[in-house]
Amino acid sequence: MRAEERRVRIARLLREQPVRVEEMAELFAVSPSTIRRDLATLSDEGAVVRTYGGALSAAPGEQSLHEREKLALAQKAAIAKAAEGCVRPGTVLLLDAGTTVGALAERLASWAGITVVTNGLTTLEALADSAGVELIALGGAVRHVSLGMIGPIAEGALRGITADAVFLGADGVVAGRGVCEGTAEQAALKRLMVEQAREVFVLADASKLGRAESHWWTALDRPWTLITDAGAPEEALAEFRRRPEVSVTVATPV
Template sequence: MYAEERQQAMAQLVADRGRLSVTALAETFEVTTETVRRDLSALERMGLVRRVHGGAIPAHTLAAIESGLLERDQANVAQKDRIAQAALDLLPAPGSVVLFDAGTTTARLASLLPRDHQLIVLTHSVPIAARLATVPHIELHLLPGRVRTTTQAAVGADTVAALELVRADVAFVGTNGITVGHGLSTPDHDEAATKRAMVAAARQVVVLADAAKVGQEALVRFASLEDVDLLVTDDAIDPEHAVGLKDHDVEVVIA
């Protein structure tokens, strides 16, 4: 079977099944997983499939736009834990104002906050608010807005308006993708507007993103690299991507 024939059959199979893993496709077509990944990259460029963690889904499905919170929480767990641990060293002084963006890595950082470090925390994330609501040394402010099922985060005009009234010392921000050419991006326009307002409200912006997101681009840009002070990521980051970010004055911290 020629590569073009295999790719066409692969695209049809993904469309029929809804989601297939790289391993399953390799077994079905009797090729290596590296060949499957190359085929999926080619199919994604043609707009026929959308690559997700460990496999592919049809390009037209809602799941192709944005994976759910549970799925993302189960991806790159060890890396996210290390990133959250490293980010603890970036907490501002006690009494400072901190913004927590929604996300699985930012939520891990929130759960690690030291018990003797008083902070004023603002967040639009329902899971993060739930974790911090009973912590006595945290003055918690939950931002208003419509809560999206996918990310369990408040978004919309009310969220953006609330953020425009505050000034934070540090914002810990998540992202679906970060590149030199496109900056920081996310699939949803409302999420992007909220993240954009969060970045604008902070004196320092710290991005928490595992290396799988570096080099990826989503639909809507919410910040340029000039808006970012630090990126905390893991040691799987492509060295060329790390150099490109540093060339744009983004400090890269490897967890």
């Protein structure tokens, strides 16, 4: 296969899902260094965005929640299981919008005696029929691309609530900086979630680590826990492990 054809196929593949360098090398029967050169070329052309150990499509426009639901399913399932292990009976939890946090909500549907406060329609759907979970919707304006509620109504409701733990999703997470999102309203609500919770957990698959393409940030300058998947490369994890405020949990594949 010619290099040009391979790069076209790589770009097409990355529009469907994040893929690591080693996986692409095996798929195209070339060396990892060849794939890295391909990614460098595609990055220079603006077709992809490099990440730790791989790349993401740079196609314009944020992916909808329904598109993201099809990506990294095994990784999200593993992260959700690890996050469930951090939940204690009788607690009040804040659950962010997003697909990875939504996977955690599905696991919590069989629980009893917990309260879940959320701005995510995915979480509301997952827990709507759970008789054992007290479910509280923050309200607000629905952001259709992410199916999350944001804005002053959501923030006003949240100011009257404190939680034992918050589980955040993110477009990207950077050691020493925090999590980024596509809009100022999303970042503002996340900041308030962090302020209102005693413990902070960020659920992010390997493709989110070090990713900083979005421009709105929620700083994490207090103790917090990163829960990511086993595909995260050690060099990416090392950036977080060097930070005294960060605890890192690598989820075991399910």
